[in-house]
Amino acid sequence: MVRFENVSKIYDGQEALSGVSFEAGRGELLFITGASGAGKSTLLRLIYRAINADDGAITVNGAAIGGMKGRHVSGLRRQIGVIFQDFRLLSGKTIYDNVALAMRIRGVAEKALKPQVMETLKMVGLRHKADNFPEALSGGEQQRAVIARAVVAEPLLLLADEPTGNLDPETSTGIMRIFKEINARGATVIIATHNRDLYTGSGRRVLRLASGKIEREDIG
Amino acid sequence: MSHPWASALAGIRKEKWINLLSVLSIGVGLFVLLVALIAVYNLDYFASKLQGRFSMTVYLQDGIPAADLAALRTAIRSDAAVGRVSYISKAEALSDLKKALKDSPYLFEGLDGNPLPASLDIRLRRGFASDDAVSGLASRIKQMRGVADVQYGAGFLDAIESVMSGARTAGLAFLAALLGGTLFICYSTVKILFYRRREEIETLGLLGATPRFIRAPFLIEGSLLGAAGGILASLAGYSIFGVFLARFAGALPVFRYVLTPAYFFLLLPAAGLFIGFSGALIALGRIKS
Numbered sequence: 421m422v423r424f425e426n427v428s429k430i431y432d433g434q435e436a437l438s439g440v441s442f443e444a445g446r447g448e449l450l451f452i453t454g455a456s457g458a459g460k461s462t463l464l465r466l467i468y469r470a471i472n473a474d475d476g477a478i479t480v481n482g483a484a485i486g487g488m489k490g491r492h493v494s495g496l497r498r499q500i501g502v503i504f505q506d507f508r509l510l511s512g513k514t515i516y517d518n519v520a521l522a523m524r525i526r527g528v529a530e531k532a533l534k535p536q537v538m539e540t541l542k543m544v545g546l547r548h549k550a551d552n553f554p555e556a557l558s559g560g561e562q563q564r565a566v567i568a569r570a571v572v573a574e575p576l577l578l579l580a581d582e583p584t585g586n587l588d589p590e591t592s593t594g595i596m597r598i599f600k601e602i603n604a605r606g607a608t609v610i611i612a613t614h615n616r617d618l619y620t621g622s623g624r625r626v627l628r629l630a631s632g633k634i635e636r637e638d639i640g
Numbered sequence: 641m642s643h644p645w646a647s648a649l650a651g652i653r654k655e656k657w658i659n660l661l662s663v664l665s666i667g668v669g670l671f672v673l674l675v676a677l678i679a680v681y682n683l684d685y686f687a688s689k690l691q692g693r694f695s696m697t698v699y700l701q702d703g704i705p706a707a708d709l710a711a712l713r714t715a716i717r718s719d720a721a722v723g724r725v726s727y728i729s730k731a732e733a734l735s736d737l738k739k740a741l742k743d744s745p746y747l748f749e750g751l752d753g754n755p756l757p758a759s760l761d762i763r764l765r766r767g768f769a770s771d772d773a774v775s776g777l778a779s780r781i782k783q784m785r786g787v788a789d790v791q792y793g794a795g796f797l798d799a800i801e802s803v804m805s806g807a808r809t810a811g812l813a814f815l816a817a818l819l820g821g822t823l824f825i826c827y828s829t830v831k832i833l834f835y836r837r838r839e840e841i842e843t844l845g846l847l848g849a850t851p852r853f854i855r856a857p858f859l860i861e862g863s864l865l866g867a868a869g870g871i872l873a874s875l876a877g878y879s880i881f882g883v884f885l886a887r888f889a890g891a892l893p894v895f896r897y898v899l900t901p902a903y904f905f906l907l908l909p910a911a912g913l914f915i916g917f918s919g920a921l922i923a924l925g926r927i928k929s
Binding site: 468470490491494495496497498499500502504508510512513521522524525526530569 | 844
């Protein structure tokens with residue numbers, strides 16, 4: 421589903437990623453871990469083409485994304501659900517509208533999207549907050565709203581950047597259960613996290629990044 | 641309600657003060673545009689009226705035979721520039737003169753016979769009343785048999801034409817400047833709104849929204865602001881012109897003749913909508929993924 425071949429990314433003369441190669445198969449749940457600044461977020465941002473690689477080749481769902489033109493980039497992103505580290509919830513829209521936006525962008529009709537949005541909000545425990553605006557929600561609730569937006573359209577690929585950063589251990593477990601559920605439905609899930617509890621004992625592949633390089637690969 | 645409309649209306653509500661200010665600015669711009677348009681329209685109308693009143697007098701030789709006179713009239717009438725030809729006999733000419741000078745009858749005392757010549761009064765067709773056309777026609781008529789002289793207001797048409805073309809050019813330049821100014825207001829408003837929401841736009845892009853999806857609410861917003869400005873200008877123009885012309889027509893009769901075509905007022909909202917849409921389109925430019 422995702423393939424990196426010798427990918428490098430340089431910010432202001434400093435290598436954020438250096439010659440990274442790995443592959444995440446279709447339907448796989450993969451963890452990327454490492455200390456802050458190791459390159460986890462950069463790796464995810466490269467997959468949804470928020471940034472371009474300086475070297476190497478990236479393939480997502482069979483398509484090389486390096487030289488992709490604008491409208492194809494939009495198409496690529498519609499196949500991906502992203503849980504942003506900084507949430508990126510739209511402050512002027514209710515939680516319902518924030519989640520529904522992912523469906524509207526995909527051209528789903530208003531009538532058809534409502535049951536799915538409400539169902540997803542229920543899954544993340546935010547059904548009762550549907551009419552609230554993001555500022556009225558706690559950090560953890562906002563994080564769950566972002567997760568709902570990322571998964572509502574049932575993307576082929578789900579990218580999560582520190583998805584439990586603002587959550588208590590109990591909620592983190594609940595969120596992990598959601599990811600496993602999405603993954604069980606066939607989606608490829610890549611989670612960047614420094615939260616050891618998320619992957620320990622998971623039995624899934626864990627790539628450890630250090631200074632922009634894959635230091636080692638383990639099973640969690 | 642579809643997403644672009646819902647988003648546009650929410651955007652208008654959210655930034656109501658900026659939008660209100662923009663509507664007022666567009667309204668004022670379009671109102672001044674309306675005044676300029678009415679001024680140019682009236683100037684054009686009165687100039688064409690003046691041209692329609694232009695006439696040429698062909699003085700005939702005394703004792704011109706009836707057959708020659710008939711041939712002359714036919715020849716003149718066949719000219720494409722000529723609209724109407726009226727014959728004024730010597731007797732009619734004298735009677736007209738006496739009527740015109742009825743307060744000074746002593747002028748005619750001791751007059752032996754009728755010294756005035758018979759003449760043909762020529763009215764030109766609209767569109768042919770230019771100095772070149774008139775002087776060409778006059779020199780052609782002068783060559784004809786039985787013609788003593790041809791008189792017309794040489795230079796008059798040119799004067800009207802040059803004043804008109806000057807006023808038209810100045811008017812059009814003014815209209816273009818106003819249109820440009822109004823367009824700029826829409827451009828700036830959408831640009832400001834776009835910058836204020838750039839984070840939202842960036843997020844939409846990252847979620848996979850197409851440029852068209854991102855643009856649509858802004859284009860709707862710009863069009864609505866433009867149309868609202870147009871409606872405001874139209875209502876202001878309708879009420880101000882109604883009150884102004886009615887009030888001043890008593891003191892200055894010239895205002896009675898000012899024409900305010902109804903379709904100008906109806907066109908303003910459409911013009912506002914077009915300007916708003918164009919301004920927004922320019923402001924949005926190319927959205928990169």
